[in-house]
Amino acid sequence: MADVAAEAHVSVKTVSRVVNHEPGVRPDTAERVRAVIERLGFRRHDGARLMRQGRTFTIALVVEDLANPFYSQIGAAVEREARIRQHQLITASAEGSPSRERAVIEALVGRRVDGIVVVPADESASSDAVLEASHTPIVYMDRPVRGTPRDTVLSDNQGGIRSAVEHLVAHGHRNIAFYGDDPAFWTARQRRDAFVATHEGLGLPSSPRVSMGPHTVGSVRETLIPWSAGPEPISAVITGNNRITLAVLLALRELRLPLSLVGFDDFELAALIDPPVTVVHQDPAAMGQKAAQQLFARLLGDESPAQTVVMPTRLIVRASGLRRAPLGR
Incomplete structure (x- = not known):
């Protein structure tokens, strides 16, 4: 940014205003700054800006098995909700291991993700202390956990x-x-x-x-x-x-x-x-969508008590339930 300012003969603050689309810069000056930016190939450092805001605009999804179509549909739905809100999604697998889940969640909290959707490996809230200390919102899916009440989305x-x-x-x-x-x-x-x-x-x-x-x-x-x-x-x-x-x-x-x-x-x-x-x-898509929506509601300041949502199931009748004749040998 300093190189752009020197080349355009303006202050670093003026360059910052142009880059962040802030008012207070004359049109001809802004045009000159943008021309220098284009010539020098300058790119805004979003990470630094977001850190100053206290947000990273990333959320995370932790599931049991990324290869299982059930979880891939959940992931696609959560990613859509994140994209609509201009957030990035980090997806990880706990591989059914409570210890791995704990390590993954702690690493995500360390990376300052804004919130996490988790399909828990078991019913013990193994990372509650970490989450409480970081104030990171979390929504559980498919299975509830014991301990601190958390938003949970289940199937019937x-x-x-x-x-x-x-x-x-x-x-x-x-x-x-x-x-x-x-x-x-x-x-x-x-x-x-x-x-x-x-x-x-x-x-x-x-x-x-x-x-x-x-x-x-x-x-x-x-x-x-x-x-x-x-x-x-x-x-x-x-x-x-x-x-x-x-x-x-x-x-x-x-x-x-x-x-x-x-x-x-x-x-x-x-x-x-x-x-x-x-x-x-x-x-699973509706479950993922609901979990993501609840997470974003918390990120927007919803402080209502934790809720559990039970999503309905539907019997799809094909033919395998009918009584069958013995197979020929």
């Missing part, structure tokens, strides 16, 4: 699983199994508990058959074999997320079992599989 896990069970029962299924994720996850427990409660509430004849993960094709196969045999074989399966749905589909194909299926989470190509897969659709 119970309602989604209930709709899956009721759909299968309406098509004549009475012996239904549930494959859930690792019970260390709050969402996995919520969906498992909803399955058991709905199963018992509808008075289905057999006891609820539940297998919690983490799952592989092999672990699914090990339980499908005994559950699909005997005097009360299962006729349908409900899965707790898109990764488990894929494992179940592969196991069913290997075992040539004609079981019906409803998956929690829609996934790419679900409508092209034979039969097309009925799913409980969460709306």
Whole structure:
């Protein structure tokens, strides 16, 4: 900036006013300064300006797995909201590790991001002390945390699983199994508990058959074999997320079992599989949008009590919930 001032024969303050579009500079002087700026290739140092303002105009998103389509849709929605408000988005993965999540959040706070949206690795608010000290707003997504109340955006896990069970029962299924994720996850427990409660509430004849993960094709196969045999074989399966749905589909194909299926989470190509897969659709884009909007409300000074928003799910009926005839050998 000093070089521009010397070349244009003005003060550094005058150059600053021109660069920042401030009043108080004569038009001919401003034109001369802009010409020198263009000739010298000067660029404003946004970082220094923002630091003086106490803002960096960046927000962050911390998720479990950047490769999972569920989280990529969340990321796209948060980025759109940030872009609308002329903010940059930093995205990071905690890889399901509470210690890594803590390190990532502390690093982001150290970089002075204005706010953070987090899909927490577990229910312990491991970075509360850091966040409190920095006054960095945070919004949790998909899973709540214990400790200091924070804005949280959740999906209607119970309602989604209930709709899956009721759909299968309406098509004549009475012996239904549930494959859930690792019970260390709050969402996995919520969906498992909803399955058991709905199963018992509808008075289905057999006891609820539940297998919690983490799952592989092999672990699914090990339980499908005994559950699909005997005097009360299962006729349908409900899965707790898109990764488990894929494992179940592969196991069913290997075992040539004609079981019906409803998956929690829609996934790419679900409508092209034979039969097309009925799913409980969460709306990750709407969840990400809501979380980002709540974060920006806090950045604009909203000091109302922390709120929890539960986003609705929707059953997308295709064909996999119908009773199926045995496969030919």
